[in-house]
Amino acid sequence: MAAQTTLFESIGRIQPHVRPILGRLTLGLFSALGASVVALAVPQVLRELVNGALHRGGDPAQLWAAAAAVLGLGMLEAGFIALRRQFVINPATTVETGMRVAFYRHLQDLPVAFHDRWGSGQLLSRSMSDLNLIRRWLAFGALMLVVCALTTVIGVALMFASSWQLALVFLAAAIPVVIFGFRFRTSYRVVSRLSQDQAGDLATAVEESVQGIRVLKAFGRGSEALESFSNQAEELRRTEIVKARTLATFALAVTLIPELALGLALVVGVLTVADGQLTVGAVVAFFATAAVVAGPVEALGPLMGMTLTAKTAIDRHFDVMDETSTILDPPPGRELIPETGSGALDFRGVHFRYPDAHAGTRDVLNGVDLHVRPGETMALVGVTGSGKSTLLQLVPRLYDTTAGEVAVDGADVRGLPLEALRTRVAVAFEDTTLFSSSVRDNVLLGAPDQTEEALDEALDVAQAHFAYSLPDGVDTLIGEAGLSLSGGQRQRLALARAIAARPGVLVLDDPLSALDVNTEERVEERLREVLADTTTLIVAHRPSTVQLADRVALLEEGRISAVGTHEELLAGNAHYRYVLASLTDEPEDLDSADEEEALA
Ligand SMILES: Nc1ncnc2c1ncn2[C@@H]1O[C@H](COP(=O)(O)OP(=O)(O)OP(=O)(O)O)[C@@H](O)[C@H]1O
Ligand SMILES: [Mg+2]
Known part of the structure; x- marks a missing residue:
């Protein structure tokens, strides 16, 4: 097995495959960011609305302008989301296919001694499901992780612009979330590797028993094979549960802690408005922004999970790709000339x-x-x-x-x-x-x-x-x-x-x-x-x-x-x-x- 690599080292390894689609991927990223920025603009319109048109003596024409702005922004957001899909889906499948063909070619080149050591199911799962995971991560996970993180940062900045006191309360919630995040990363990485390896072993078991079905039947060993298979499947299920539980705990922390902070911010907000230190519009904009940011923040947990799974998939891919063949062509210029057709x-x-x-x-x-x-x-x-x-x-x-x-x-x-x-x-x-x-x-x-x-x-x-x-x-x-x-x-x-x-x-x-x-x-x-x-x-x-x-x-x-x-x-x-x-x-x-x- 390959040495432990960090998340970025692992991801960096697929760079040669990703490079040709980098342009489209970047366009996809900008579209996704565009969608987020547009979504974040809506609360700003609301602030103007609350402080302007809804104020005593406000101009009703402003209401219509605001409604039109919200509608326009909504349509723009939808447009950006459609664009993102358009930009990203195809290129990600190109990467998947490219990596799969490279993998197959490498399997052909590797010596028989390699195949003596590796279960066929491990190779099967690496060539199919792991690459599938990488594709889905590239087309969605990677992009959305960046977008959600950026949206959160921009959102928090806007929240600071609305009210720094409230934003500070909200930001305090980040500390425990980050601590949870680190713990989550360590444990999730282990369990996700385990689950993907176990899935590979399970594939090997299916392969072998299908190959050997006659022997199993003839010796009446079907039920033993089934029992051993279901034990293995059960083990994988348990790993999957641990994995899901780890993710759920983290997702809960990511959702709950900011909500608690918002509750606290609401109390502080009402008190500061009562004190006259803050406009109602600012508080409305703050909470409306918080509502927009809530989506990306909640998504961070699953996206982190997806990213770690993709890292595992990349590592598993390169475990095989890093295997070198010692049975190679002689270096150019060093070929021996056989005695033509001697046949000895x-x-x-x-x-x-x-x-x-x-x-x-x-x-x-x-x-x-x-x-x-x-x-x-x-x-x-x-x-x-x-x-x-x-x-x-x-x-x-x-x-x-x-x-x-x-x-x-x-x-x-x-x-x-x-x-x-x-x-x-x-x-x-x-x-x-x-x-x-x-x-x-x-x-x-x-x-x-x-x-x-x-x-x-x-x-x-x-x-x-x-x-x-x-x-x-x-x-x-x-x-x-x-x-x-x-x-x-x-x-x-x-x-x-x-x-x-x-x-x-x-x-x-x-x-x-x-x-x-x-x-x-x-x-x-x-x-x-x-x-x-x-x-x-x-x-x-x-x-x-x-x-x-x-x-x-x-x-x-x-x-x-x-x-x-x-x-x-x-x-x-x-x-x-x-x-x-x-x-x-x-x-x-x-x-x-x-x-x-x-x-x-
Ligand atoms: N892939 C392998 N990995 C490790 N050991 C092996 C492998 N293949 C064969 N062996 C071992 O090498 C030895 C020689 O095996 P080999 O298959 O060459 O024998 P053989 O003379 O062809 O026998 P037979 O007449 O039964 O076909 C045996 O002890 C066997 O266990
Ligand atoms: Mg033989």
């Missing part, structure tokens, strides 16, 4: 540990040395948890090594521009994520300008012909908002996605685990044909996959303990035999392209 993949003395790993534990990767020859298919084998997936993620720089280097085409991956690297390397992960869009878009994700033939070829290599028999063929919407696919179907689309990108280096994390052996063999065969000169590193969980590779690397205790052909390792390596024996040839979720074809 090298791991040299690679160490890796996850940032949140417990102290004292061994690095997940503890000095990996491996050379995958250009065009070669290398299988990676190791017991579960040995770090196979971790090793693969280092290639497209989803994480960076803690020590040592990964080289693609002979160049350290950190020396290649990220886009170039990620175009060169394609990956299919263990958990196949598909997006809510068409089959076509999902498959061509890594190569949006590929042709129809490339799509067909990728689907063919991955034996994903089923896509053509979906309701709308390759344009069928899949993913969360569309059709649900089987595990094996998803896996084959993810594989097609990796292939369609036409990579020089293909990294596959057990992409065939849900396929039956025959389909797997066909995929492998086609892969060899189409990607003959593609260097492939493939995690294998099944002997059948291993047999299709040129060579096999054995990952053991964070190192590559042996490299060789399947037969060599089988003959000479006990650990390899042990790992292989523990791998089954029967996938858990059998998925056969043959059956689909038979059914189609």
Whole structure:
């Protein structure tokens, strides 16, 4: 979490977003001020009226003039208020959108390690409700806070002009209000931060249980999930009540104390008029001004609350924006030139540990040395948890090594521009994520300008012909908002996605685990044909996959303990035999392209 910042420091941080709309915001401010000044002018007309026309022997024509003045002022005030809205609403939405897009872009740039640490709901609430709060504050809260404060100051000055004795009585009330204000600020800031954080956690809880709804249902855990959720929701409710109570107490003080002072001022006023030290008109103007000022004074409490909430929202926004990515493009001019298209993949003395790993534990990767020859298919084998997936993620720089280097085409991956690297390397992960869009878009994700033939070829290599028999063929919407696919179907689309990108280096994390052996063999065969000169590193969980590779690397205790052909390792390596024996040839979720074809 970011260090504590003051209110003004926090607000100052959105300045770059606000600068383009500063002109309109200022116009809005002046309109709002105009409305207030006009409202404050009405009591001045009243004073003239009371002291003039209403006085014995006054001129009745003055009455009409005064009435016309009041009417005119009223219309002017309404006009100013309409202007303020006009000036401010649009620009504030621009700021909101600008900040939201910047936030999203930053989320895309942040490394996977960041996303490991942050709950999705926290990011969701920061990108939606916090920015919404900031917008509302900019369009209304900020402006009105300034206007109300200024109106109060001008009003009090006018009250002094009417009668300094009465104004002093009124002003005395400011002292306790200011003291309350400071206390309020401290406690409200804490509780408002708590409530916004809790709302984020709650969003995470909703997200997770919606994602995991099948598991929750299947294990009959719905009611436990509900209970834990309602506890969390209850906690948020309690925080909200504390928040509302804090605000209410302050608002009460801000309203009540000035009213008390006014009561006192009334007594003093009547006595001074009786003494002849003050005109009736002055007392009327004083109280009429006080009535106008009462509105802004009462609004100060809620506006302060809104401002503090917006500060919290800004802080929460920048908690994320301040996170920096260490996985960056090389500095301009320092890029390494890869040996063009060599296709070699090298791991040299690679160490890796996850940032949140417990102290004292061994690095997940503890000095990996491996050379995958250009065009070669290398299988990676190791017991579960040995770090196979971790090793693969280092290639497209989803994480960076803690020590040592990964080289693609002979160049350290950190020396290649990220886009170039990620175009060169394609990956299919263990958990196949598909997006809510068409089959076509999902498959061509890594190569949006590929042709129809490339799509067909990728689907063919991955034996994903089923896509053509979906309701709308390759344009069928899949993913969360569309059709649900089987595990094996998803896996084959993810594989097609990796292939369609036409990579020089293909990294596959057990992409065939849900396929039956025959389909797997066909995929492998086609892969060899189409990607003959593609260097492939493939995690294998099944002997059948291993047999299709040129060579096999054995990952053991964070190192590559042996490299060789399947037969060599089988003959000479006990650990390899042990790992292989523990791998089954029967996938858990059998998925056969043959059956689909038979059914189609
Ligand atoms: N995001 C992460 N943060 C912290 N630790 C992790 C993370 N992902 C994996 N690990 C740890 O790193 C180790 C290696 O995990 P990895 O996923 O690389 O294993 P694997 O060889 O792919 O296993 P499997 O065969 O089951 O897929 C494990 O001990 C795991 O707990
Ligand atoms: Mg794995």
